[in-house]
Amino acid sequence: MEDLVEFLKRVGPEYFLEPLRPHIRTKHLKKSEYLARAGTVFREMYFVKKGGCVMYYLEGGKEVVTQFFFEGELMCDHYSFLTGRPSNQFVRMLEDTTVESLDDETIRQLYDEIPGLERISRLLTERTCVRLMFTLASHKNDSAEVRYRKLLIQRPQLFQRVPQYLIASYLGITPVGLSKVRKRLSGNPKGGSFIKRV
Template sequence: MDNALLVAIKKIVEISYDEEKIIQNLFRLKEYKKGDFFLKEGEICKYVGFIENGLVRYYINDDGEERTYGFSKENEFTCNFESFGPQTPSKQLIQALENTRIWTISYENLQKLYEQVKNGERFGRLSIEYVLIKTLKDRNSFYTDSPKSRYEKFIKEHFDLQQRISQYYIASYVGVKPQSLSRIRKRISLL
């Protein structure tokens, strides 16, 4: 197993050597090609993932128009907890934007982690809180900030992703058409 996952877990909670072995047995590595789905609309989210390398985007299909509401990259967790927790069909999609390697843990194995690792439940709660807060901030920004402000936040928070994400997806995330994003970028560069 990649050490990055264990390092990420150890940043959140303490685990023993024996617990590391339990964790290694509960996670599975899955590889996604660019364009593959970690989660499709209507499916039940069966996994929490830790991105070893690559990039995913979160979006909804709004009457045929894709609306991007977030991105996750290396050393971040990915999941649709709205579907995963109650094990109900998802309205959201999670798609690989690059070839992506994700360490996954199933719903059933996560329950085992909670039972067998002393701080397992704390790890789960704190991880879920992180993803949920990130998602809520991104969604709330969509309703409270101007497109220009959302783009400036994107640049500040995701500076390293600008060259990895198409302008179409960035425009969708900001809430504008690609042409409008070009105008926003020009205005910002003139300042």
């Protein structure tokens, strides 16, 4: 099971990342438990060590899913974390989940103590920005069917671990709309092989 330090070693030298360990906090959460609620400020950067969660906001009383996070992924509302402003996001566990975290004050302190850590942080932030821009472009330009296909190819595990109504919300369609997309693809030779996996 990969932890936060092992994850960071993918983008930085091992010798200066080990000193991070004493500063990392571990939290265990049960399925349906909340890690964060709208109105709070994200002061910690989280790493999902085990399990998974959904991030969403409320619009007209309905959940609008912005992202899913599973093992080996960093989780944060970057807008709130970087600006210090309250978030409009909720983070709810989809499974029993273990997360590790570093708080913002510790991170700033470690920038001075650990050479290269700030560069690693910048690289990870850039990757997050690219992923977010890709997702926004897809939601704006692609049809529901294309968005579904992309998600199926890029993150197939979601369809085994996430309720269909949350996937529908993430894709920007209704559960009925998702059922129609799945039905169309199940009758399409090019899409059928994917549908059989979910």
